[in-house]
Amino acid sequence: MILADYFRSERDATWDFALQSGVRHGVIRLPEDGRFDYADRSHWESLCKRFTDFGITPVVIEPMPNELHDHIKAGDERRDESIERAISMFPHMRAMGIDTICFNWMAHIGWLRTSSEYPERGGAKVTEFRMADFKPTGAKITADELWQNYEYFVKAVIPEAEQYGIRLALHPDDPPVPRLGDVERIMISKANIKKAIYDIVKSDSLGITMCQANYFIMGEDLKKTIEEFADKIYLVHFRNTKGEPSHFRETFHDNGDLDMAELMRVYIQNGVNVPIRVDHVPTMAGEVSTLPGYDAMGRLFAIGYLKGILDAVQGGAE
Ligand SMILES: [Mn+2]
Incomplete structure (x- = not known):
């Protein structure tokens, strides 16, 4: 496995923390200030140089920029233009050596929690989702529309991604619930995700982000899921948790319901050798939370x- 971390596009202390912890690969977020032109090679070159000069090799883009993705998922009047702009990234990603982009199919409401104050070990705080506390937003979309929009997207994008050897890694819905008010959700079970990556377009350019805690919350057997999806896992979110879809919370990585070392053995036994990054961490004593x-x-x-587990199970981190 390739030890990576999540990097915002502007340097902050988390860049130094990652580098000092031994991370050398980056899952990077593209700038969202409106000045980054996805189709302009020089913008990609200067962004990637910022990372490589620092000592981090960018290997994954996450997420697909929301300013494009939101129109694509909703299937609104800006969908086609947004798909064109997404496709315009591929030759530049290839030239920069970035071959993976993480995307999701949550329309209108993305990653969602109802609290960021749940007490974890020693008074650390974690995020929590409780359906009973969710307040509908007024947005609407049906599962049928989501499937239609998904099909439209992958049929347009995957042939282009194939040409450049770019891999799209589908992240499961979080929370993995069938609806949030009038917003339905579809990437909420292994069966649906199988349908999404095998039945509509068959391609090595279409796979998954194994956000392992989401599959656990869905009630899937994680060992079997990893075995089954092994050659479709293009990115791993190393994450622990407790609960079920209508009520769950994050935990410290060593303190949830998942056996993290055992999962690492399963990845490695199944030949999964892709970027892995930690996901959803507690807020600790003295920290003013910027983003729970x-x-x-x-x-x-x-x-x-994570690095300790990689050292023990894999004999080191790439
Ligand atoms: Mn995730």
Whole structure:
């Protein structure tokens, strides 16, 4: 496995923490200031140089920029233009050596929690989702529309991705529930995700982000899921949790319901050798949270824990 971390496009202390922890590969977020032109090679070159000069090799883009993706998932009047702009990234990604992009199919409402104050070990705080606390937003989309929009997207994009050897890695819905008010969701079970990556377009350019805690929350057997999807796993989100779809919470990486070392053995036994990054960490003592789930101290602990497991199970991190 390739030890990576999640990097915002502007340098901050988390860049230093990752580098100092031994991370050398980046899952990077593209700039969202409106000045980054996806179709302009020079913009990609200067962005990637910022990372490589620092000591980090970018290997994955995450997420597909929301300013494009939101129109694509909703299937609105800006869909075609947004798909064109997404496709315009592929030759530049290829030239920069970035061959994977993480995308999801959550329309109108993305990653969602109802609290960021759930008490974890020693008074650390984690995010929680409780359906009873969810307040509908007024947005609407049906499962049928989501499937139609998904089919439209993959049929347009995957042939282009194939030409450049780019891999799209579908992230499961989080929370994996069938509806949030009038917004339905489809990437909520292994069966649906199988349909999404095998039945509509068959391609090595279409696979998954194994956000392992989501599959666990769905009630899937993780060992079997990893075995079954092994050659379709293009990115791993190393994440622990407790609960079920209508009520769950994050945990420290060593303190949830998943056996993290055992899962690492399963990845390696099944030949999964892709970028892996920690996901959703606690906010720790003294921290003013900037983005719950993505704060720095919990992340340091999580990276160290992941690196320890990689050293023990794999004999080191790439
Ligand atoms: Mn994830």
